[in-house]
Every structure is written in structure tokens, then in C-alpha cells.
Amino acid sequence: MCVPPRWDDEALTALGVNGFGGAADPRVITALAGDGGRIDSLxxxxxxxxxxxxxxxxxxxxxxxxxxxxxxxxxxxxxxxxxxxxxxxxxxxxxxxxxxxxxxxxxxxxxxxxxxxxxxxxxxxxxxxxxxxxxxxxxxxxxxxxxxxxxxxxxxxxxxxxxxxxxxxxxx
Structure with a gap:
């Protein structure tokens, strides 16, 4: 998963990123993009x-x-x-x-x-x-x-x- 440097493995795991489908969870992408961030379709x-x-x-x-x-x-x-x-x-x-x-x-x-x-x-x-x-x-x-x-x-x-x-x- 390619993410900004401020996101370490521990923080990603806490969000639910698990190597399976967790990275596509809307809560994960919303957290990574942050308020006002741009999110494209899956x-x-x-x-x-x-x-x-x-x-x-x-x-x-x-x-x-x-x-x-x-x-x-x-x-x-x-x-x-x-x-x-x-x-x-x-x-x-x-x-x-x-x-x-x-x-x-x-x-x-x-x-x-x-x-x-x-x-x-x-x-x-x-x-x-x-x-x-x-x-x-x-x-x-x-x-x-x-x-x-x-x-x-x-x-x-x-x-x-x-x-x-x-x-x-x-x-x-």
C-alpha cells in the first residue's frame, strides 16, 4: 500500500489494513485522504x-x-x-x-x-x-x-x- 510517510505499519493495522480487503474499506481510504482529500473509485x-x-x-x-x-x-x-x-x-x-x-x-x-x-x-x-x-x-x-x-x-x-x-x- 502506497501511503504518505506519516502512516506507519502500526497505524495502518489499527485502521484495519490487513493484506486482504481491508485496504479498500471506505473508513481506511477516508482516514488516509483526510478531511477534504480526494478519493477515486475502487x-x-x-x-x-x-x-x-x-x-x-x-x-x-x-x-x-x-x-x-x-x-x-x-x-x-x-x-x-x-x-x-x-x-x-x-x-x-x-x-x-x-x-x-x-x-x-x-x-x-x-x-x-x-x-x-x-x-x-x-x-x-x-x-x-x-x-x-x-x-x-x-x-x-x-x-x-x-x-x-x-x-x-x-x-x-x-x-x-x-x-x-x-x-x-x-x-x-
Missing amino acids: DLVVAARGRPGPQRLLVPRPDLDRHPRAQLAASWRDELQVLGLADSADVIVTCGRGLGGLAEIGFELAPEVRGGGLIGAVLEATTHLVCPGEVLLASASPGNVASVRALLAVGFAPIGSVQLFSPRGVDA
Whole structure:
């Protein structure tokens, strides 16, 4: 568990952190974030390996930097790239250094293009954004069944969960 230095093992154990599910207890995250802290949702973390060869679907989209998905990603990740389709703002993909310094993607499709199979091609393209064999992470709320299924369908596999938080006044 990655926490501010003021939290030692004894204090974490007293909160109920136990190496199983205790770290995700809302009381634990609330205590760690403190009054006014920022708490993100509990997400499933999935991983895939980078695939060889270029992808031609996603292009840099600096015009989408102010999109809420890009702003959220920028608050949690470093070295962020914002990508999308060349001719449409209906798809946004972010790729940066996230959990553990590993490459991590985020994605969103506009409601009007969901359900048509586009997400599979988009997610497959993301596996070409990193070097072949490099670990690529993504996260999704377990309740977001469409995203979880799409990630699994292109070869991402569950590896754990994460709940990001930031104490008040501390940038994520």
C-alpha cells in the first residue's frame, strides 16, 4: 500500500489494513485522504503486453487536452499523451506513466458510438502504443461491465485493484 510517510505499519493495522480487503474499506481510504482529500473509485486493474507493429487508428489529439477524461488522467499520470481518431472527437484515449511507473491507458467513447464494436479496435490499437512485451495497464470500475468486457476481449487480464486517493492540498 502506497501511503504518505506519516502512516506507519502500526497505524495502518489499527485502521484495519490487513493484506486482504481491508485496504479498500471506505473508513481506511477516508482516514488516509483526510478531511477534504480526494478519493477515486475502487477500480479493477488489468494488464496486457505491448504488441509488435504500428497502429494506425489513434493519432495525437492535443485539441482534446481539456476533455474531462484527459484532465482526470493528467491529475494521476505523468508523461501523458492524448490520442483519438483523426476525424472525430468521439474517442479519447490517454496513455501515460501511472501505477508503479508503468504505462497506463484510459479511454472513453461518446455515447453515440458505443455498442458498435469500435472499442475493440481502439483497445487493440493501445497495445501498440508501448514496446512489444512492455506491460500496459488499464483500470475500470468493476460495475462498468462494457469496459471490463472490452478490455478482456482484447487480451487484458485482471491483476488486482486500486483506489487512488490524495490528501487535501497534495496533487495526485
